[in-house]
Amino acid sequence: MKAKPIVSNYVKERKILVKKSILLISHSQKVTDGIKEMIEQMQKSEEVQIFSLGGINGEIGSDPMKIVEAVNESSDAASYFVFADIGSAVLNSELAKDMLEEEQQQRYHLVDAPLVEGAFAAAITAGITDDTQQILTEAQNAGKKGWE
Amino acid sequence: MKAKPIVSNYVKERKILVKKSILLISHSQKVTDGIKEMIEQMQKSEEVQIFSLGGINGEIGSDPMKIVEAVNESSDAASYFVFADIGSAVLNSELAKDMLEEEQQQRYHLVDAPLVEGAFAAAITAGITDDTQQILTEAQNAGKKGWE
Numbered sequence: 432m433k434a435k436p437i438v439s440n441y442v443k444e445r446k447i448l449v450k451k452s453i454l455l456i457s458h459s460q461k462v463t464d465g466i467k468e469m470i471e472q473m474q475k476s477e478e479v480q481i482f483s484l485g486g487i488n489g490e491i492g493s494d495p496m497k498i499v500e501a502v503n504e505s506s507d508a509a510s511y512f513v514f515a516d517i518g519s520a521v522l523n524s525e526l527a528k529d530m531l532e533e534e535q536q537q538r539y540h541l542v543d544a545p546l547v548e549g550a551f552a553a554a555i556t557a558g559i560t561d562d563t564q565q566i567l568t569e570a571q572n573a574g575k576k577g578w579e
Numbered sequence: 580m581k582a583k584p585i586v587s588n589y590v591k592e593r594k595i596l597v598k599k600s601i602l603l604i605s606h607s608q609k610v611t612d613g614i615k616e617m618i619e620q621m622q623k624s625e626e627v628q629i630f631s632l633g634g635i636n637g638e639i640g641s642d643p644m645k646i647v648e649a650v651n652e653s654s655d656a657a658s659y660f661v662f663a664d665i666g667s668a669v670l671n672s673e674l675a676k677d678m679l680e681e682e683q684q685q686r687y688h689l690v691d692a693p694l695v696e697g698a699f700a701a702a703i704t705a706g707i708t709d710d711t712q713q714i715l716t717e718a719q720n721a722g723k724k725g726w727e
Contacts, residue, residue, distance in 0.1 A: 461613030469607050516695040543726040545693030547664040578691040
């Protein structure tokens with residue numbers, strides 16, 4: 432018996448995914464902590480790591496260095512999906528990208544989607560696929576409640 | 580001297596606004612507590628009241644009765660602007676409307692906008708105007724980061 436069929440069966444049973452990081456940026460750490468908890472109750476894939484990066488030392492504010500540190504901490508991620516809410520949280524997400532190495536920047540995706548709704552959709556999708564475009568599309572389409 | 584000119588001067592100095600309530604609905608109380616804190620740091624008008632209605636007893640979940648109670652508690656508000664994030668938080672916001680009296684329903688606006696970004700824009704706008712359509716429009720247009 433060769434090992435190959437056994438590996439193939441394993442792949443059939445459990446799709447092997449690459450690691451992806453979801454970065455949550457807000458002025459409020461409560462907001463990003465809460466989103467992380469919500470996601471982790473639904474999404475238990477070890478290949479999807481959520482970073483709660485809101486606030487500065489528990490106060491209202493946003494810090495680009497926290498974003499850079501999260502990227503370096505999860506340096507083995509194939510992609511970083513970055514979600515920010517408003518104002519300087521958005522600006523600091525851009526600033527952090529400029530502070531990364533070029534190779535890291537290519538894996539760093541600023542997602543034009545609502546913070547809570549987009550990050551949730553991205554995390555759920557990232558748990559079943561490695562298709563970056565599909566993850567981005569699901570996030571960008573999130574947030575519509577269907578209300579008039 | 581009649582009282583009228585004094586009142587007119589007062590109105591010129593400080594635009595008198597009617598009371599408006601912003602209702603924040605999520606599965607996570609941390610998320611809605613954090614948004615309320617963010618808003619209240621920027622928006623100090625006494626005529627804009629923020630209700631953090633996420634979670635059930637601190638756990639992940641959403642409860643339509645909390646929404647109904649908030650509407651009754653701020654019964655003197657001219658308008659209720661309701662923001663929800665995903666799934667049953669959205670459904671419970673609709674369910675709560677059905678549980679209100681008809682007269683209350685007319686003041687209850689389900690806003691098709693992102694939870695964090697929309698509520699923030701609505702609250703800031705509600706601090707300077709009573710124009711319901713303007714508040715709704717600002718909320719609906721919020722959430723675009725301008726990223727490709």
